[in-house]
Amino acid sequence: MRKKGILITGAAGEIGDSLIRALTSQGEDQIVTLDLKPLPKENEGLSTHIQGDLMDQALLARLVSEYEIGTIYHLAALLSTRAEFTPEMAHQVNVEGTLNLLRLASDQSQWRGEPVLFMFPSSIAAYGMPNLEIKAQYPRVREWEWNYPTTMYGCNKLYCEMLGVYYSQYYRQLAVDRPVTLDFRALRFPGLISAFTVPSGGTSDYGPEMLHAAAKGVPYEAFVRPDTCIPFMAMPDAVTALLKLAKAPASALSRRVYNVTSFSLTAAEFKDMVLRYFPNAQISFRPDLKRQRIVDSWPAGLNDNDARRDWGWKPDYDLERAFAEYLVPNIRKRYQ
Numbered sequence: 001m002r003k004k005g006i007l008i009t010g011a012a013g014e015i016g017d018s019l020i021r022a023l024t025s026q027g028e029d030q031i032v033t034l035d036l037k038p039l040p041k042e043n044e045g046l047s048t049h050i051q052g053d054l055m056d057q058a059l060l061a062r063l064v065s066e067y068e069i070g071t072i073y074h075l076a077a078l079l080s081t082r083a084e085f086t087p088e089m090a091h092q093v094n095v096e097g098t099l100n101l102l103r104l105a106s107d108q109s110q111w112r113g114e115p116v117l118f119m120f121p122s123s124i125a126a127y128g129m130p131n132l133e134i135k136a137q138y139p140r141v142r143e144w145e146w147n148y149p150t151t152m153y154g155c156n157k158l159y160c161e162m163l164g165v166y167y168s169q170y171y172r173q174l175a176v177d178r179p180v181t182l183d184f185r186a187l188r189f190p191g192l193i194s195a196f197t198v199p200s201g202g203t204s205d206y207g208p209e210m211l212h213a214a215a216k217g218v219p220y221e222a223f224v225r226p227d228t229c230i231p232f233m234a235m236p237d238a239v240t241a242l243l244k245l246a247k248a249p250a251s252a253l254s255r256r257v258y259n260v261t262s263f264s265l266t267a268a269e270f271k272d273m274v275l276r277y278f279p280n281a282q283i284s285f286r287p288d289l290k291r292q293r294i295v296d297s298w299p300a301g302l303n304d305n306d307a308r309r310d311w312g313w314k315p316d317y318d319l320e321r322a323f324a325e326y327l328v329p330n331i332r333k334r335y336q
């Protein structure tokens with residue numbers, strides 16, 4: 001008999017760090033995690049961890065020979081800035097890696113006779129605003145608007161969303177005996193800010209980096225202009241969104257890819273918030289034109305009405321609460 005389990009890929013990363021703890025506190029004890037890296041010390045023992053590569057087909061085959069996977073949180077990816085340095089490698093990990101897992105989930109759905117739930121964190125990088133005027137005209141983009149990504153990462157995310165829909169709804173649609181298909185659900189996240197981990201390789205990192213630098217008492221140069229505006233969300237809300245969408249009855253969902261967001265603010269406003277709590281923080285702006293171009297192509301805000309209506313999405317942390325109750329106290333503790 002195979003053991004039942006939830007699979008989290010990319011579990012050693014920022015979202016994985018919080019997701020493992022949230023799932024464990026809900027009583028989930030059969031979690032299998034996969035990452036190139038070991039789990040951070042605090043999370044050791046919360047899951048059966050496999051240190052390995054998502055691209056390793058033999059490893060995935062071994063995994064399903066041992067576990068009956070009912071839910072997959074597929075977090076492993078190369079993030080936006082990193083992906084621009086090695087675009088073809090990013091394509092391999094972000095697209096082919098996702099395809100490997102979608103295939104695995106399809107096979108598993110077939111074996112089980114019921115759909116495997118496949119949770120996928122997509123991103124505002126799936127959007128591409130052509131210029132700042134249009135960005136200002138569309139302050140809250142809908143899921144189907146401006147799907148013209150300008151980065152390899154954004155292209156990868158948008159295409160993987162489509163692959164997920166394909167494997168859920170159309171896979172082998174001409175076959176006489178259509179297999180049981182998987183249940184793909186995706187969230188387009190804004191920039192996420194965690195109090196417990198420092199981001200790396202993303203292009204929304206200037207927000208969290210400002211805050212962590214201020215708490216450490218080191219100067220920080222933001223790589224964007226002060227007027228740069230994108231949406232953000234506190235990490236606990238990102239985990240809540242993943243868990244809530246995972247639990248929603250399929251009949252309530254009118255789409256497979258949902259925007260979710262919490263607050264939008266400019267880099268200058270972010271700095272002001274940081275200064276409110278760390279008045280001695282030394283934050284300056286030195287835009288890196290290439291990274292700036294990427295952030296400018298991302299929308300200033302997301303319309304998440306469908307998520308609110310279909311499965312009751314609502315962030316717990318608005319801007320004030322995120323700083324006052326989650327970010328600042330935990331980050332202070334971390335660097336004390």
Ligand SMILES: NC(=O)c1ccc[n+]([C@@H]2O[C@H](COP(=O)([O-])OP(=O)(O)OC[C@H]3O[C@@H](n4cnc5c(N)ncnc54)[C@H](O)[C@@H]3O)[C@@H](O)[C@H]2O)c1
Pocket residue numbers: 009010011012013014015016034035036037052053054055074075076077078079093097121122123124188189190191192193199200201202204
């Ligand atoms: N953090 C954000 O602001 C944000 C926003 C939107 C979407 N997302 C998405 O959420 C997911 C998780 O993001 P994160 O912030 O935790 O990223 P992260 O970079 O902190 O974690 C990604 C993890 O994936 C692992 N990984 C990469 N390639 C792998 C491979 N070939 N095999 C196995 N593991 C591999 C890395 O070792 C890393 O631990 C990603 O898909 C990301 O695109 C993140």
